[in-house]
Amino acid sequence: MTQPQEIVQASKQFQDWLAALKAKSMFSTHNQSFASMRGVMHGLRRHMDTDQILTFADALPPLPRGLFLEGWRPALALPLQSEAQLAKEVYDNLTAHHSPPETIVSDVLATIAQHLDPHNAKMAGEQLPPVLKPIWSKHRQDL
Secondary structure (H helix, E strand, O other): OOOOHHHHOHHHHHHHHHHHHHHHHOOOOHHHHHHHHHHHHHHHHOOOOHHHHHHHHHHOOHHHHHHHHOOOOOOOOOOOOOHHHHHHHHHHHHOOOOOOOOOHHHHHHHHHHHHOOHHHHHHHHOOOOHHHHHHHHHOOOOO
């Protein structure tokens, strides 16, 4: 049995995502991109219920899916009032490593949205907290 291309190309595909985020956020290294992507993904999870988390994860390729689910324990979703609230949570978690730009939430969401095929992008975007859906839609004109 041959391996699916999704698995064969997983590392290169994820490196492409990190390079895109590095360029968008004007980071110096892929390490900053990785830490920021992880920070936003883990922060986002806190504001989604279990079904939303699992559906969003299903829309992601293997490595981003693993990063999104890393260390996750089901819990009640916390309310999210704004993109700024999530950005502050991410910033507070990352400042020991580096200072992400104020646009880090939209930068990560844009990177993910732009790298998913239309079906998976639609599926993932529908799971986001309402205050983040406009950011996703802005970067996915085909939805």
